Amino acid sequence: MLKPTLLAAGLVALLTLPVAAQSTNSGTDKFAQLETLLPTPNSYRTASGAPGTDYWQQRADYNIRVRLDDEKQAISGDEDITYTNLSPDVLTYLWVQLDQNILDKTSIAAATQVGEIQPRMPFQAMDYLQRGGFDGGFVISEVKLKGGRGLPYVINNTMMRVDLPTPLKPKQSVTFSIGWRYNINDQTKINQRSGYEYFPEDKNYLYEIAQFYPRMAVYSDNQGWQHKQFLGNGEFALPFGDYRVSITAPADHVVGATGVLQNPNDVLSSSQRQRLSQAVGASSPVLIVSPQEAEKAEQSRAKGTKTWTYAAKNVRDFAWASSRKFIWDAMGVKQDGVPVLCMSYYPKEGNPLWGKYSTEVIAHTIKTYSKYTIPYAYPVAISVHGPVGGMEYPMLSFNGGRPEKDGTYSAERKYGMISVIIHEVGHNFFPMIINSDERQWSWMDEGLNSFVQYLTEQEWERDYPSRRGDPAQIVAYMRTDKSLQTPIMTNSESVLQFGNNAYAKPAIGLNMLRETIMGRELFDYAFKEYARRWAYKHPTPADFFRTMEDASGVDLDWFWRGWFYSVEYTDLAIAGVKQYRVDSKNPDIENARQRELTSKTPKTISQQRNVAAIPQPLVDQKPQLKDFYNQYDPLATTPADQQRYQQLVKGLSAEQQQRLNGGLNFYEVSLKNLGGLTMPVIVQMTYADGQQEIMNIPAEIWRKNNAEVTKVFITEKPVVSFVLDPYQQTADTDLSNNAWPQQAAPSRFELYEYQQRQQPNPMQQQSALQQKEQKPLTTPTSTGGTK
Incomplete structure (x- = not known):
């Protein structure tokens, strides 16, 4: 196709049109x-996003005594809570969270759970439907x-209001006690x-025990009491305080918990105390309780109990774990010169994965x-392996990831375990330290944590x-019907597609900010500043x-x-490209x-066929019919042409002459925003010589016209081709319209034969092959060892 040309002056006029001229x-x-x-x-929270000069938050300190009944699988306890009113308000009552009441037969969560009966249902699904049959929830004594x-006091489902005998004025404290008991749920059901x-x-x-004690709700400057009911998704909003917790368990149990063990002489042998001391300076895990010791304890049934006492300062919660089966290993790391003891508790069923990876992953995550x-x-x-697939508390997390009974595991199981440990240990930062309100905004802990989890995973292994x-990775979700999505800025209990919405979309959005929109230097500084400003405080989305x-x-x-307030999606498209060259004259x-x-213009089909059909046209048969125009070359330069050109350029400046003869290529690219979500425009140009160049155009290109x-x-x-977003940096949901000339979007489909039986993992396949060849299988073993 012939390319249009235009005069240099006309081109300059076109390029200098005000942007508003194309704004619709x-x-x-x-x-x-x-x-x-x-x-x-306001004076509590500033326009810059920092805490204000009058920022305040409440405090709750606990002294808890709890007993584990290993025969009845039950908990009983009592606690003293010292609540300090640091607000400017006078309080006449306090709100306490009773989150175990979600397992009460009459809870809102039980009454509002939905489900369907399928022709074939696994027992686990039936257990879920029949969960109302479990006698759970707090019994307040x-x-x-x-x-x-x-x-x-008045119990309102998962919340309890405690009425004070006299108003609690600013800067005053009140200490009160609560006694309770409850039955522990079978996590597998x-x-x-x-x-x-x-x-x-x-x-x-x-x-694995958590939410085991009545806990103070948050009272804050931005919403007063946070006493939304616990329905399952929205996790916990809690104030900071100091904890002292005494846990009484069977004498042959090992108990791990939030905080530092206060009475090691009462609960550990001298050799275990020595190993624990050695672990502080160890660069690889040291076994505090070895597999042999744990297996011996499994067979025992010691009479009596032991009480393990732990203390933790300036934390928002407390959790613990207890079992005869625990293997326990530990190693030390330092952060800003402060020693951190990284520890794992796990049964033998967790090996070889847990002994090899858990504590190393903790240390890597903390760093x-x-x-x-x-x-x-x-x-x-701490990382504990047990029935909970993944849950976080200050200094302690519960994590899944168990190998097969023969000690083998798939790559998915290995990386799944490493990822869940990174994620749950990482929750120490979001929200245990940077203490956002999970009951209201799940994305502020899950999304931010999933983002740093991604950075941590990439530093674990290339x-x-x-x-x-x-x-x-978010494109498939962004493509789903908008009726199946909710904005990220949706209350935790109302979110649809919880994993995509609260975890993946905010995490990927932050990665887009870091890599594409802000750049790593600006993003990393601002993200660290947010963590610094709001460490041990209660930040909001604003x-x-x-x-x-x-x-x-x-x-x-x-x-x-x-990205946060809408469900629009990214679909940028190249609607067309026009090429121009300056007419040099x-x-x-x-x-x-x-x-x-x-010469490059192809002959028409008629012209091609006439070469054979008409071997010799008439003027070639009779040369006398030819005249001047049969020899005339309209593209031959004449002296008159040169004279006119010299006269034209004579009145131009050197710069204008350079523009005429610069030989530049001008491409007018029409861009459309079909998805509605504003994004930067990333354009890859491929030149005729094969070289490529990428232009990153800020999102502000859409500020006058969103469409x-x-x-x-x-x-x-x-330029021989233009491609939008070649490295898929903007979650574009349709790549088929991203190129000029248009390119087919690569995809594939898979053929498979349906298999009812689970296929062995690669380690099992190798084992079978080596057994056939009478060769031993090399499997990973614990790197921990008693020193």
């Missing part, structure tokens, strides 16, 4: 500021003021955030998260198979949004509005160019 913006302004959506700044005076697992082979139980946020300041970090990090902009100097309101150049174009813009690219070399 309609609908919502995607670049409108968020002031109308965010709360008004007493609530009394320090000194013995009873306090009136009633999947909650804590519970027990029974091992029929050795008739032992493994307990990496500290690099991207703030140094980890707690004295311990090209680690992360599930949530790269923008392409505090995060404002801090990221304040510390980077980047206006991101358009991004928060699109030099007859030698222009005639040669036209001659080249003419369609035209961008002119000026190149010295001819």
Whole structure:
């Protein structure tokens, strides 16, 4: 096709048209500021996103005594809570969380659970439907003021209001006691955030215990009491305080918990205490309780009990685990000179995976998260393997990932275990230290944590198979019908597609900010500033949004509005490309160019067929019919042509002459935003010589027209193709319209034969092959060893 040309002066006029000339913006302004959506700044929370000069938060200190009944799988306990009112308000009552009441037969969660009967149902599904048959929930025996005076209280499902005898004024404290008991759920049947697992082979139980005590609710400047009911998704909002917890368990149990063990002489042997001391300076895991010792304990049934006492300072919660089956290993790391003891508790069923990886993963997580946020300041970090697939508490987390009974495992199981440990240990930072409100905004802990989890995984192993990090991994979700999605800024209990919405989308959005929109330097500084500002405090979404902009100097309101407040998706397209060259007016150049174009223009089908059908046209048969025009070359340069050209350029400046003869290529690229979500425009140009160049155009290109813009690219070399988002940085949901000339989007389908039987993992396949060849299988073993 012949390419259009235009005069240099006309080209300059075209390129200098004001942007508003092509503006036909309609609908919502995607670049409108968020002031109308965010709360008004005040002396508690500033417009910069930092805590204000009058910022305050409440405090709750606990002294807890709890007993584990290994025969009945039950918990009983009592606690003293000292609540300090640091707000400017006078409080006449306090709200306490009773999260175990989610397992009460009459709970809102039980009454509102939904399900369907299928023609074929697994027992686990039936257990879920019949969970109302479990006699769970707190039984409160007493609530009394320090000194013995009873306090009136009202239980409202998972919340309890305690009425104070006298108003609690600012800067005053009150100490009151609560007694309680409850039955522990079988985690394999009633999947909650804590519970027990029974091992029929050795008739032992493994307990992972959390939400085991009545806990103070948060009272804050931005919402007052956070007493939304616990329905399952929205996790926990809790104030900070100091804890002292005494856990009484069977004498042959090993108990791990949040905080530092206060009475090792009472519960550990001298050799175990010596190993624990050695582990502090060890660079690889040291076994505190060896597999042999754990297996011996499995067979024992010691009479009596032991009480393990743990203390933790400035934490928002407490959890613990107990079992005869625990192997225990540990190693030390340092953060800013502060020693951190990384420890794992796991049954023999967790090996070889757990002995090889768990504690090493903890140490790696603490180091990496500290690099991207703030140094980890707690004295311990613990990973426990048991029935809970993954759950987090200060200094302690419950994690899944168990190999097959023969000790083999798939790659998916290995990386799944490493990832869940990174994720749950990483929750020490979000929300245990940077203490957001999980009951309201799951994304503030799950999303931010999943983002740093991705960074940590990539530092564990090159090209680690992360599930949530790269923008392409959210495309399938973004393509789903909008009726099946909710904005990230949705209350935790109302979110649809919880994993995609609360974990993946915010995490991937942050990675897009870091890699594409802000750049690593600006993003990393702002993200660390957010962690620094809000460590051991209660941040809100507005505090995060404002801090990221304040510390980077980047206006991101358009991004928060699109990615967090809407369900729009990315679909940028190249609608067309026009190529222009400046008409140099030099007859030698222009005639040669036209001659080249003419020679490359294919003959029509009639012309091609006439070569054979008409061997000799009439003028060739009778040469006397030819005249001047049969020999005339319209593209031959004449002296008159040159004279006219010289006269034209004579009146031009040297710069204008250079523009005429520069030989530049001008490409007018029409871009459309079909998905509605504003994103930067990343354009890859491939030149005729095979070289490529990428242009990163900020999202502000859409600020005058959200739907369609035209961008002119000026190149010295001819461009043979344009491609949008070649590395899939913007979660574009349709790649078929991203190229000019259009390219087929690569995809594939798979043929398979349906298999009812589970296929052996690669380690099992290798084992079978080596057994056939009478060769031993090399399997990973624990790196821990008693020193």
